[in-house]
Amino acid sequence: LNKQQQNRLQEKFDLLHPADIAYILESLPLDQRQIAWDAIKIDDDGHVLLEVSDAVRQTLISSMEAEEIVNAAGKLNTDEIADLAADLPKRAMLKILRSLNNKERKHLNDILSYQENQVGSRMDLGMIVIQDDLNLKAVAAYIRKLGKLPKHTDKFFVVDQHGIVKGILPIHRLLTHLPVQSVADVMISDFVHFQAGQEIAEASRAFERYDLISAPVVDSDGRLQGRLCVDSIVDFIRDKTDEDMLAKVGVSEEEDLFSSVWKSAKNRWGWLLINIATAFVSTRIIGLFEDVILQLVALASLMPIIAATGGNTGNQTSILIIRSLALGQITPVNKRRLIKKELTLAALNGTLIGFLVGFLVWLLYRDLALAAVMAMAMFINLIVAVSVGLAIPLLRYKFGKDPAIGTSVMLTSITDSMGFFIFLGLASLFLIHRV
Amino acid sequence: LNKQQQNRLQEKFDLLHPADIAYILESLPLDQRQIAWDAIKIDDDGHVLLEVSDAVRQTLISSMEAEEIVNAAGKLNTDEIADLAADLPKRAMLKILRSLNNKERKHLNDILSYQENQVGSRMDLGMIVIQDDLNLKAVAAYIRKLGKLPKHTDKFFVVDQHGIVKGILPIHRLLTHLPVQSVADVMISDFVHFQAGQEIAEASRAFERYDLISAPVVDSDGRLQGRLCVDSIVDFIRDKTDEDMLAKVGVSEEEDLFSSVWKSAKNRWGWLLINIATAFVSTRIIGLFEDVILQLVALASLMPIIAATGGNTGNQTSILIIRSLALGQITPVNKRRLIKKELTLAALNGTLIGFLVGFLVWLLYRDLALAAVMAMAMFINLIVAVSVGLAIPLLRYKFGKDPAIGTSVMLTSITDSMGFFIFLGLASLFLIHRV
Structure with a gap:
């Protein structure tokens, strides 16, 4: 790229929304990404960094000088800096902290003190706060x-002189009510609000249920700390489902499409190795029955059916x-009914599918005893699979762990090895003394 | 429940938001749900029906008379009736259509004419439309x-005399600009809008990227048809991820927690049967090699490792x-690089994991030839698994199918049977003439 091309590229980027620039950067291979990134004006850097995925952000930041990072952060609000904080080098972060005034530094430290799953970590400070003793005319003035309102301002937050949130004033009430009316008369005092320490998942359910755009975040005394907006909720839902989906196959974190092969490989080893380890358990269980298989080799052929149905059902x-x-639908009373229902279903499916598979096995091998063992194994296997499928998430939830993470790998490894044990065990009990 | 209890229940429900009533109904077993549903005032019925999940909605509607349904629909907007339409009995739907005026009936038919994945099917009509030749004072008046604005009104839509959308007027500009200014001067004319026939997934990406609250929906001539709001987008994201997740294990539709065992069983048979069918393919492939297994029974024990790693990697x-x-990140240029990267990664992992597993097999059986066959099978298996993992979603996408649906089951069945074939095939080539 020569100077002229670089200038033309920069002109094009100047016209784009930071989110669009982020999208382009994410779709570019590393070398081209670097050229494009260098072409972006210092002014936009911070907002683009906010929009790219975590993996891509790291590649961009690693090519920046501490000075450049501090400049980029200078254009951001404290809540936006908080979103970047985890990916910034320590030295740059210290410089940024020094560049802030006392109030901003306190805000930043407040937000950083919350954990990723707490409302406080996703709140922003772009709220319009008004006193409850004003009238609407004063608010309009x-x-x-102010001239410009922060994004997503659908309501103002009404506080008393101690900073305690007393109500919300939807912006359109300024238009539909008389200017002489007082804020306290026009505001809504029965409103949804969140504690800064509350789980973000809970807040997300409330946003979905009541179709909220923004809501106040308060401390334990009811004092206004910040606001939570629907865009943070959408990001949270997206992050959470992505994370669950990737975790299900053991990809530890988001991958940059163009990260090095070596880096991607390491990202995917975790559960591949766990999978191999659990498969070796299955191997050893089958190993116990090698003499049984030698006497009736059809058992080896039929094993995949046991594994497939157990894993799927569980x-x-x-x-x-x-x-x-x-969705928060499971209560202690529900739980018992649910367990009963799932187990009844397992028994029903175990019977039907047991008969079906038993019949197919009979067609293949014309061996009634083998077919009966297969049907019996299928029945027990489905009951075990459903029990494990109930137990793992319910227990993980009970002990405060995320039930979505790890359940699938654990479950499949248990249903596989239990399935083989049940099937080969029944075979050795009922089929072998025939030989 | 006696009359007095029923009255007390009704009083409690009167104080609740329809979404909260929906949540309670979903968490109640069928008999109790029916009692609670009967206690809810006719007035709220429609809004509660909108909030419950599809599965639960069917149980509630099935207990209502056609008259009751028509009454409930009478309190809803046409776009809300459209959301219910799929679950309403034909007779009730005809009565509802007859109860609407011509304009409403046209609106309803318009919305119903779009497919579920199109923007038009999720648009609503709660927009405030203003002419571009007014001034802000007239708009304020x-x-x-109007006195009350529809939910999620963060902007007004500005149209010319032909109904063509010319711009948007954020609500706060009424407060921050002078009343004498004209709408045409104050409005934003570079704004995000959607075609009614556009894919909702695309609109959802735009909402996330630009942090939108609402946006105009237009026809091919640019005429305003309705608006799309962030709550519909949140619902869409949730529906889509739920559907993907359930589809991955072959649960055909959302389940009412308390639906009958029989209904749930049928809901889960589809892929359980497909799984059994594909497992029988594996069975037949292993069956081809039964004489090989008889000569070296360790092969039977080692098969699960092949299946586990192939499925996981793919x-x-x-x-x-x-x-x-x-995320729309895959372009034709990207695609080639991506395929190359994934295959390189497969070769790297195949070598490393092949050596590791080969070594473990040697530890178990002290058979160098068997260990070498295992390592070789692992290498080829990972290359095949990654190729299939690339091919299925890319081909499904190319032919306009949702790549998320069905991929996992197809993939696992192919990697399983190919894995067994590769492993046992190599074994019969290299290990058997030793015996």
Whole structure:
């Protein structure tokens, strides 16, 4: 790229929304990404960094000088800096902290003190706060003086002189009510609000249920700390489902499409190795029955059916449980009914599918005893699979762990090895003394 | 429940938001749900029906008379009736259509004419439309006369005399600009809008990227048809991820926690049967090699390792591809680089994991030839698994099918049977003439 091309590229980027620039950067291979990134004006850097995925952000930041990072952060709000903080080098972060005034530094430290799953970590400070003793005319004058409102301002937050949130004033009430009316008369005092320490998942359910755009975040005394907006909720839902999906196959974190092969490989080893380890358990269980297999080699052929149905059935149950847990639908009373229902279903499916598979085995091998053992194994296997599919997420949830993470790998490894044990064990009990 | 209890229940429900009533109904077993449903005032019925999940909605509607349904629908907007339409009995739907005026009936038919994945099917009609030749004072007077604004009104839509959308007027500009200014001067004319026939997934990406609250929906001539709001987008994201997750284990539709065992069983048979069918393919492939297994029974024990690693690796690749496709990150140029990267990664992992597993097999059986066959099978198996993990979602996407649906089951069945074939095939080539 020569100077002229670089200038033309920069002109094009100047016209784009930071989110669009982020999208372009993410779709570019590393070398081209670097050229494009260098062409972007210092002014936009911070906002683009906010929009790219975590993996791509790291590649961009690693090519920046500490000075450049501090400059980029200078254009951001404290809540936006908080979003970047985890990916910034320590030295740059210290410089940024020094560049802030006392109030901003306190805000930043406040937000950083919350964990990723808490409302506080996703709140922003772009709220319009008004006192409850004003009238609407004074509020309108204040808004006119501000000239510009932060994004997503659908309501103002009304506080008393101690900073305690007393109500919300939807912006359109300024238009539909008389200017002489007082804020306290026009505001809504029965409103949804969140504690900064509350789980973000809970807040997300409330946003979905009541179709919220923004809501106040308060501390334990009811003092206004910040606001939570629907865009953070959409990001949270997206992050969470992405994370669950990737975790299910053991990809530890988001991958940059163009990261090095070596880096991607390491990202995927974790559960590949766990999978191999659990498969070796299955191997050893089958190993116990090698003499049985030698006497009736059809057993080796039939093993995949046991593994497939056990894994599938267990995963069906566990996914429905994980979903119900996420929706907050499982109460202690419900739980008992649910367990009973799933087990009844397992018995029903075990009987039907046991008969079906038994019949198919009879067609293949014309061996009635083998078919009966297969049917019996299928029945027991489905009961075990459903029990495990119930137990893993419910227990993980009970002990405060995320039921979505790890359940699938654990479940499949248990249903596989139990399935082989049940099938080969029954075979050695009922089929072998015939030989 | 006696009359007095029923009255007390009704009083409690009167104080609740329809979404909260929906949540309670979903968490109640069928008999109790029916009692609670009967206690809810006719007035609220429609809004509660909108909030419950599809599965639960069917149980509630099935207990209602056609008259009751028509009454409930009478309190809803046409776009809300459209959301219910799929679940309403034909007779009730005809009565509802007859109860609407011509304009409403046209609106309802318009919305129903779009497919579920199109923007038009999720648009609503709660927009405030203003002419571009007004001034802000006239707009303010109009809003004051309306008295109440529809939910999620963050902007007004500006149209010319032909109904063509010319711009958007953010609500706060009424407060921050002078009343004498004209709408045409104050409005934003470079704004995000959607075609009614556009894919909702695309609109959802735009909402996330630009942090939108609402946006105009237009026809091919640019005429305003309705608006799309962030709550519909949140619902869409949730529906889509739920559907993907359930589809992955072959649960055909959302389940009512308390539906009958028989209904649930049928809901889960589809892929359980497909799984059994594909497992029988594996069975037949292993069956081809039964004489090989009889000569070296360790092969039977080692088969699960092949299946586990192939399935896991293939799924990792396919999920990353599905995610990149959903984010719109895959271009023709990218695609080639991506395929090359994933295959290089497969070769790297195949070598490393092949050596590791080969070594473990040697530890178990002290058979160098068997260990070498295992390592070789692992290498080829990972290359095949990644190729299949690339091919299935990319081909499904190319032919206009949702890459997320069905990929996992197809992939696992192919990697299983190919894995067994590769492993046992290599064994019969290299190990058997030793015996």
